[in-house]
Amino acid sequence: MSEALEILFQASFWVAAIRIATPLLLGTLGALLGERAGVLNLGIEGIFVAGAMTGWLAVYLGASLWSGVAVAAATGAVFGLLHAFLTVTLALSQHVAGLGITLLATAGSHFAYRVAFPTLTQPPRIEPFAPVGWAWLESTPLLGPVLAQQTPLTFLAIGAALLLAFVLARTPLGLAIRAVGDDPAAVEAQGLSVAALRYGAVVVGSALMAVGGAFLTMSAFNAFFFGMVCGRGWICVALTVFASWRPLKAVAGALLFGAFDAWQLRLQTLAGGVVPSQLFLMVPYLLSIAALLLAARRADYPRALMKPWRRGER
Amino acid sequence: MTAEAERPAARQAAGGARARPPLLRLRGISKRFGEVVANEAVDLELAAGEILALLGENGAGKTTLTSILFGHYAADAGEVLVADQEGRLVALPPGRPEAALEAGIGMVHQHFTLAHNLTGFENIVLGTEAWWRPRPAPPGARRRIEELARRMGLEVELDRPVGQLGVGARQRIEILKALYREARVLVLDEPTAVLTPQEAEGLFATVRALAADGRGVIFISHKLAEVEAVAERVVVLRQGRKVADRPLAGTSRSELARLMVGREVREPIRRPRPPGEVVLALDGVGAGSGRDRIEDVTLELRAGEILGIAGVSGNGQAALAALVAGLLRPERGRVELLGSTAALSSPAAAVRAGVGRIPEDRERDGVVGELDLAENLALERLAAPETSRLGFLRRKAMRARARRAIEAFGIRAPGPDVPVRLLSGGNMQKVVLARALDGAPRLLLADQPTRGLDVAATAFVHERLLEARERGAAVLLISEDLDELLGLSDRIAVVHRGRLAGPFPSERLDVPTIGLLMAGHEGGLPAAEVAA
Ligand SMILES: Nc1ncnc2c1ncn2[C@@H]1O[C@H](COP(=O)(O)OP(=O)(O)OP(=O)(O)O)[C@@H](O)[C@H]1O
Ligand SMILES: [Mg+2]
Numbered sequence: 001m002s003e004a005l006e007i008l009f010q011a012s013f014w015v016a017a018i019r020i021a022t023p024l025l026l027g028t029l030g031a032l033l034g035e036r037a038g039v040l041n042l043g044i045e046g047i048f049v050a051g052a053m054t055g056w057l058a059v060y061l062g063a064s065l066w067s068g069v070a071v072a073a074a075t076g077a078v079f080g081l082l083h084a085f086l087t088v089t090l091a092l093s094q095h096v097a098g099l100g101i102t103l104l105a106t107a108g109s110h111f112a113y114r115v116a117f118p119t120l121t122q123p124p125r126i127e128p129f130a131p132v133g134w135a136w137l138e139s140t141p142l143l144g145p146v147l148a149q150q151t152p153l154t155f156l157a158i159g160a161a162l163l164l165a166f167v168l169a170r171t172p173l174g175l176a177i178r179a180v181g182d183d184p185a186a187v188e189a190q191g192l193s194v195a196a197l198r199y200g201a202v203v204v205g206s207a208l209m210a211v212g213g214a215f216l217t218m219s220a221f222n223a224f225f226f227g228m229v230c231g232r233g234w235i236c237v238a239l240t241v242f243a244s245w246r247p248l249k250a251v252a253g254a255l256l257f258g259a260f261d262a263w264q265l266r267l268q269t270l271a272g273g274v275v276p277s278q279l280f281l282m283v284p285y286l287l288s289i290a291a292l293l294l295a296a297r298r299a300d301y302p303r304a305l306m307k308p309w310r311r312g313e314r
Numbered sequence: 315m316t317a318e319a320e321r322p323a324a325r326q327a328a329g330g331a332r333a334r335p336p337l338l339r340l341r342g343i344s345k346r347f348g349e350v351v352a353n354e355a356v357d358l359e360l361a362a363g364e365i366l367a368l369l370g371e372n373g374a375g376k377t378t379l380t381s382i383l384f385g386h387y388a389a390d391a392g393e394v395l396v397a398d399q400e401g402r403l404v405a406l407p408p409g410r411p412e413a414a415l416e417a418g419i420g421m422v423h424q425h426f427t428l429a430h431n432l433t434g435f436e437n438i439v440l441g442t443e444a445w446w447r448p449r450p451a452p453p454g455a456r457r458r459i460e461e462l463a464r465r466m467g468l469e470v471e472l473d474r475p476v477g478q479l480g481v482g483a484r485q486r487i488e489i490l491k492a493l494y495r496e497a498r499v500l501v502l503d504e505p506t507a508v509l510t511p512q513e514a515e516g517l518f519a520t521v522r523a524l525a526a527d528g529r530g531v532i533f534i535s536h537k538l539a540e541v542e543a544v545a546e547r548v549v550v551l552r553q554g555r556k557v558a559d560r561p562l563a564g565t566s567r568s569e570l571a572r573l574m575v576g577r578e579v580r581e582p583i584r585r586p587r588p589p590g591e592v593v594l595a596l597d598g599v600g601a602g603s604g605r606d607r608i609e610d611v612t613l614e615l616r617a618g619e620i621l622g623i624a625g626v627s628g629n630g631q632a633a634l635a636a637l638v639a640g641l642l643r644p645e646r647g648r649v650e651l652l653g654s655t656a657a658l659s660s661p662a663a664a665v666r667a668g669v670g671r672i673p674e675d676r677e678r679d680g681v682v683g684e685l686d687l688a689e690n691l692a693l694e695r696l697a698a699p700e701t702s703r704l705g706f707l708r709r710k711a712m713r714a715r716a717r718r719a720i721e722a723f724g725i726r727a728p729g730p731d732v733p734v735r736l737l738s739g740g741n742m743q744k745v746v747l748a749r750a751l752d753g754a755p756r757l758l759l760a761d762q763p764t765r766g767l768d769v770a771a772t773a774f775v776h777e778r779l780l781e782a783r784e785r786g787a788a789v790l791l792i793s794e795d796l797d798e799l800l801g802l803s804d805r806i807a808v809v810h811r812g813r814l815a816g817p818f819p820s821e822r823l824d825v826p827t828i829g830l831l832m833a834g835h836e837g838g839l840p841a842a843e844v845a846a
């Protein structure tokens with residue numbers, strides 16, 4: 001038992017936890033931005049796949065790593081644009097549109113991959129992002145060495161969380177985004193465009209999700225293969241509620257999940273053979289559900305979430 | 315005063331009228347929603363410094379007209395012209411609130427446009443600052459708002475999320491929002507519906523000051539006394555058409571009512587009637603939480619009697635209403651209906667025991683907007699034989715009943731199958747009333763039964779309440795409209811901070827006295843009358 005707890009004091013454990021948390025953080029930030037503006041984006045799972053695929057493919061075809069990230073973000077933005085068109089302009093059901101986008105983006109990515117590489121059995125590899133390894137960070141006590149082992153995208157994700165927290169809390173834009181998720185009529189009455197705010201939030205949010213996907217193929221691994229996203233998008237949807245739509249709480253939520261996941265991986269090696277590994281795989285999900293139940297009881301959903309807004313109707 | 319002295323003033327007024335340039339002109343505005351004609355070829359002009367009252371019964375198209383002016387809706391035909399800085403009238407692009415705001419039009423919406431998750435301050439400054447700035451408003455904004463609020467008598471907590479504020483506070487924020495932008499044309503759509511008389515008085519002073527400052531004001535209200543207090547000119551809409559446009563001076567209230575409704579409106583009169591047995595009894599009751607709590611309330615309500623409850627909203631009325639509706643159990647003391655405490659133990663029990671309920675917020679608690687008229691009427695008796703048999707709804711019987719209610723209550727609706735959400739406020743209230751009175755209730759709870767209703771609908775509701783009393787029902791009437799309370803109630807109690815003063819026989823009360831009691835001055839009443 002004590003060995004199970006000792007894991008928590010190993011630097012490698014925290015390195016893994018943060019690595020696992022990074023794509024979840026990016027996805028959660030994207031989801032919460034859209035939801036703050038009143039649009040649920042269940043396209044997230046598919047947008048993860050599409051970002052993972054296109055970012056990686058761009059690099060494989062010779063683009064730089066950062067260009068690959070940009071390509072992934074642009075892919076996400078395009079799907080975001082589609083989602084916004086369906087849910088804002090056409091005011092369709094956000095659930096249905098989102099699930100449709102997940103199916104479309106997932107299938108489209110796999111199809112494009114097969115078309116690009118019809119005969120390969122081994123997935124082609126790229127040279128992924130390397131850990132930053134900044135010397136000053138290495139020598140910072142406590143978290144320094146752990147953070148120095150992370151790739152630049154992790155820092156991008158943390159930066160995005162801080163920026164988003166600031167924008168939502170302190171800027172007129174943030175006010176408007178929060179207001180449009182609560183009562184679009186209030187926003188319209190102040191001369192702001194409900195549609196522009198929602199489009200913006202969904203498009204930027206989807207870009208963040210896609211970068212989360214790109215992290216998988218360009219940082220965590222070095223190749224694209226089927227099923228690699230594996231429900232991470234859905235985890236983000238739950239983490240958004242867990243974080244009560246706050247970017248900094250999203251950091252905590254993603255870390256918590258990352259830690260559970262890293263922990264169970266290590267437990268498997270400890271207790272392997274005795275306990276079936278599938279049970280360990282369940283651990284982060286079970287604990288997340290428990291944490292979510294506690295957090296979601298008091299969840300304060302944006303009031304206009306999932307309510308289509310049609311101008312001039314009552 | 316001599317004729318000599320009067321003349322300059324008169325000349326000034328006449329000269330003033332000629333010199334007053336138009337600020338706003340609506341030309342041939344028409345708007346339909348499906349079959350409903352909301353506006354039909356409406357022309358309207360507003361001069362600088364003028365206060366114009368826009369009147370009309372529920373559903374006459376007042377809100378639609380002002381929403382077109384503000385750009386929420388685009389008109390099917392017609393145009394909106396607003397004076398620019400040089401005084402030339404320029405057409406506004408239709409359907410663009412930002413253009414209306416830019417042109418100096420401010421609007422206080424009938425259905426508040428406030429984000430509940432933002433504070434009052436944030437709601438007021440929303441959309442006034444460049445989006446990328448690292449602050450929600452310029453440094454001086456806060457002081458300006460506080461200053462404005464103080465001057466206008468609209469003081470309100472600016473740092474609490476709006477969702478935590480009461481309706482009165484929300485109304486004040488909605489007004490401050492328009493004033494903060496220094497609108498040249500201010501549209502007030504029923505701004506006093508939830509204000510106390512004192513607050514309304516403060517608002518009128520503001521409106522007059524704005525007009526004296528050269529701005530134009532359009533004021534919508536169903537309360538004719540208010541209209542007479544502030545407006546100079548009146549425009550009346552009936553079924554979307556303009557039927558009158560004239561100075562208010564020389565137009566009587568009954569004439570205004572006739573213009574709005576198209577026929578004479580007569581307020582019913584309460585006739586003396588000996589009260590019967592005790593129907594509702596509260597003994598030392600404490601219940602509720604927060605601002606809506608009552609403390610140590612003792613009260614008896616008899617058959618054939620209307621007991622009025624006066625008070626500024628949020629002083630415990632909600633707790634009292636919830637107790638009577640079976641939604642709240644007392645923490646202390648006893649609540650008995652016809653001698654039984656079990657009768658009010660749940661809403662279902664209350665309905666079974668013969669309590670008819672008209673809730674304060676009809677759209678939230680009174681009707682289910684998506685259900686049709688017939689279904690809404692049947693909601694309280696789903697298991698009753700006239701509604702269902704063996705678990706299946708008897709659609710035909712329900713529709714027949716709805717048709718009878720439409721007939722008896724004069725509900726203006728296309729038929730029993732219309733979703734109630736599409737009805738106007740007054741007609742929705744008639745549906746609630748029809749359901750509450752169905753089955754001849756022993757006790758009728760009427761919580762703000764005429765809020766937002768026009769003169770004719772108000773008179774209709776009053777008539778029905780008196781009819782129920784005549785029949786021997788006990789009526790608990792909670793209202794902020796003191797004229798209504800004085801006109802209908804046999805006795806009136808005043809609630810302040812959860813405690814009850816009275817009840818007093820209503821003949822011994824008048825508006826100022828009730829006003830004092832509402833503000834918590836128990837000493838406002840001579841001891842002898844308190845004893846009565
Ligand atoms: N968005 C809408 N969709 C459908 N019908 C509407 C809409 N807005 C208004 N109506 C209808 O248009 C008519 C005019 O409504 P409006 O709200 O302008 O009346 P009003 O004069 O403001 O009434 P009240 O005194 O109750 O506020 C009503 O019959 C109403 O049901
Ligand atoms: Mg209206």
